[in-house]
Amino acid sequence: MDGWWRRDPFFIRYMAREATAPFVAAYAIVLLVGIVSLARGADAYEEWLEALASTGWIVAHAILVAIFAYHTYTWFQIMPKTMPPVVVRGRRLAPEVITFAGIAAAVLASLALWILVAYGAP
C-alpha cells in the first residue's frame, strides 16, 4: 500500500484536500491569538494587527487564501455524500446542486464580511 495515493488522480486530489486541513487549523490559532490580544486591551490588539501587516504575513495570506479556496471547494464537493437526502417537491436534490449552493453561500458570506470590514467599520 506504500504510495497508494499516487496511483490515481482522485487520491492525489484527496491528499491535497487533507493537506490543506492543517493550514485551516493553524489559521484558527492565529485568529485565536487575535481574540486573546483583543481581550488584553487595545494595545495588544494593535500590535497583533501590525504583525499581520508585515510583508511576510501578507505573502502568507495570499497563499492561505488559495489554500482555503481549495479547501472550501473540496469540502462542499464531499458535502452531499455526508448528509441525508434532501427532498424538494418529491424529488431528491442532485449532489451538484448541494455543492453549488454551498460554494455560493461561502462566496457570499466572504464577500459580505469583506464589505463589512472594508466599508462598514466606523
Place this chain on the structure above:
Amino acid sequence: MADTRKIVLEVLRYTPGQSTAPTLQQYPIEFTDDMSVLQGLQQVKDFVDGSLTFRWSCRMAICGSCGMMIDGAPKLACRAFLRDFLPGPLRVEPLEHFPIERDLVVDISDFVDKLGRITPWIEPREPRSLEQGEYLQTPAQLERFESFSHCINCMLCYAACPQYGLDSRFLGPAATALLHRYNSDSRDGAQAKRMELVNSEEGVWACTAVGYCSEVCPKAVDPANAVNQNKTASAVSWFARFLPGRG
C-alpha cells in the same frame, strides 16, 4: 460487419503455486466499436489463450462478476468499451485490495462474510402474517432506502477504498450501504443491533471521506453517503448515552 480496429490488451497473469510473481502478458486484438473489454477478454480466451481466467456471466452490468482494474481504475469489464481506450495498450488487472486467486479472479469471501454480519434481512418492526398482505410503504418511504438496495456486490468500491486497502477489518462501502438500506427501511426494527456494528472499531469511523467509492460505483449507490450518514447516526447515539433517562 462493422469496421474493426486494433488494440493491445496488457493483462496481469498469476497462478498461485505456479507463478512466483504476477506478470503482464500482451494480447493484440481486433475489435468493433460496440465491443466491451469483457468481449475482448473472451476473444482472447476463446481463440488465443484458453488459460486466461476471469469471472463473467450476465454481460449486462447486473450480476457484478466482472469487476477489474481497467486502465488503473475499478470498472465492470462488460460496461467498459474498448473504443474508449485507444490507442492502448490497455492495462487490465485484478481488483485492488483483494487477494488474487488467479489472473483477474480475486477472493471476495471477506465481503461475503461481512455481508452476513450486517443482519441483511428484515427483522419486522411489527409482525404481519401473509394473510394480512403486504406492509404499506409509500413511494417516499421507499425512496429513503431504494438507491442503497441497488448494490450488485461488484466490489469496485472496495478496490477504490484506500482505508480498506490499509486495514481490511473496515466494514467498507458496500456492506455499510446495505446495512443502511435495511436501517432506513420502514418495515425494519433491528436498527439498534446494526448500530452496534456501525459504532464498533470496524464500523464507519475508519472512513476518512475519500469519496472515491461513490465515484466508481456503477449503480449510483453512493456508499460514501451511507457511511457518512452513519457517522452522524453513530455520533448522535454516542451523545444520547449521556442524556438523562438513558442507560
Place this chain on the structure above:
Amino acid sequence: MDTVDVDVVIIGGGGAGLRAAIAAAASDPQLKIALVSKVYPMRSHTVAAEGGSAAVTLAEDSLEHHFNDTVSGGDWLCDQDAVEYFVEHCHEEMVQLEHWGCPWSRREDGRVNVRAFGGMKIERTWFAADLTGFHMLHTLFQTSMKYPSIRRFDEHFCCDLLVHEGSAQGVVVIDIATGEFSMILARAVIIATGGAGRVFRQNTNGGIVTGDGMALAYRRGVPLRDMEFMQYHPTCMPGTGLLFTEACRGEGGILVNRDGYRYLQDYGLGPPDPWPRKKAMELGPRDRLSQAFWHEQRKGRTIDTPHGPAVHLDLRKLGEKLLRERLPQICELARDFLGIDPAQAPIPVRPCVHYTMGGIPTDVNTAAPLPGLYAAGECASSGIHGANRLGSNSLAELCVFGRVAGEQAARFAREAPAPNGVSLRWQAQDARGSAVGLLARPAGGERLATLRDEMALAMEQGGGIYRLEPEMQATCKKIAELTERLPTVNLGDRSQCWNTEWLAAIELGFQLDVAQAMAHSALARRESRGAHQRLDEGLTERDDANYLKHTLASHVRAGPPAIGWSEVVITRSPPGVRAYGAAGESKEAAVG
C-alpha cells in the same frame, strides 16, 4: 475425496434454489442443508430478469383469468393441475418476498403496484422498477443468511448426480478455486440449475446458463420433457442478444418496421388502437411476436444493422421522465451499447432465444421421476408453461415451486434411509476420473470455442422460430458429430486451480446432451404449437388428435435419445383457439 453428509442438497443458488433452501431450513431447523452454486448466489441469472413477477392482485382480476391466460398462452400443453396450484400461490409468495424486504414499486397509497405483460388480460405483474429479478435474488440471498443450517458451497461446480438403487443420494462437486473434488451425500437432492439458453447463438442468457442440471438428471436416466419448446423473446439487442424487457411494451412502447408501420396488425394481433390494449398488438404473446418478425424479414421490411436484420422498438412516446423512472436499465443499455437515447430515437431489436420451457419433469410436488430427486425453476418442466411461457410467470414459479421443492425434499429426507456411502464413493471416483481425464489428454486438437460456436449455430438453424424437417435433421446430425468430437478438444489450461476452460468443457458436454434432446424432440413433434412452429407441409397447424401430449427424451448411451410421450393433465380447460387482438376479444365475448 472429502465427504460431506447432509439431509438435503440443493444444486443452484438462483431464485428457485434459494427459495427452496429457505423453505427447507424454515420447515425444520434440525435439517442439514447444502446449497451448491457454481457462482456466488447473487450472480445467478435470476439477477438479469427485469420486467416482473405475476400474481393476481387487483379486485377485477381473478385466479380464473390467470389460469386461462397461462393455459391458452401455453397452447394447451400445460398441466392444468400444476397451473391451478401455481396461480393460487403466486400472491402469497409475492407478499412473502415483500415481508422479506423486496423493494417492490409502490402506489401513492403504499400498496404494491402492478403492470401489464404480454398475453395478460388484467395487470398482474409485480415489479421493482426494471430490476425485479435482481431485487428478488438479492432479497432471497440475504434472507437465506438468516438460517445457520444452510451451508453454502459457493463457486462449487456440480459434475455428477449420485444415484443408488433407483434413488438420488447426493452429488459430486468441484471446488473451483482449488480443483478439489468432494462428495456431498444427501437423503434428498433438489436441482435448481436454471435454463439452457446458451446452446443457441443469439440469446439473452448469462454465460452460466448451460443446462447443467438437466443433463445431470438426463444422464442418470431421467427423461427430459418438452425440450423442443424454446422461447424467443421478440425484443433483444442484435448481436449480443441483451434483453429489452417486455415492460417496455407494457409501459406503451411500440414495434415498427422499416416503413415506421406497426406491422403486428398484419398478423392477427390488431387493430392497433386504442393503445395500450391488453392481449393485443405489442402485448400479444411472445411466440406470435417473434413469428411476425420472421415474416417481416421474409418480406424485406426489416432494418439492416451491422448484426443483421432488426425492427424498431419505439419508446419515444413515453417521454424522458417516465423512461428514467420506470425503465432506467433499458436507457442505460441502449446508451452504452448502441449509443441511443430511447427518449430521442427508436431502438433496433430482434428476437433471440430467451427461455427453456422444457426440462426435468416434475409433478405438483416438484418430484422428478427418480425418488429423492426434486427440481424447481427453469431447469424443471413443472407443467405450467406448456408450449409457450407467459412473461412474468417464471419469477413467480421460482418462488411457488421453489418453496414446494424445499418443503417436499425436507419431508422426504426425514423419512429416507441414509445414503449408501460405499457404493456412491465408487460412482464419485468415476465421475472424478472422467472429469480429470479431460485435463490429462495429450496436446493438440480443436479449440473448445469452435465446437461451442458450431453447436450454437446448428441449433439456431434447426431450432429457429420456424422449423423445417431437413434443417432439423441436419441439426441432429451436427450435434451427434460434435458429441463425438468433444473428447478430442484441446485444453490449453492444465491447472487445477480456477480452470474455467476445463469447466467450460464439462459444460459443453452438458450442453450437447441438452441440445440433442431438444433437436430430437422437435423432430418427433410433427405439428405446430406455441414456440414450436414447422413449415413442413401438413404440419403447420396444431394437431390435438395426435400431439396433445408431452415429449419425453430419454438418454441412450452413444446414440440418439429415445422419444416417448406422456399425457397432458387437463382439468377444466379443453383445448381451444388461441386468439389475441380483436379476434380474442370477440371470442371471449362469445364465450361469455
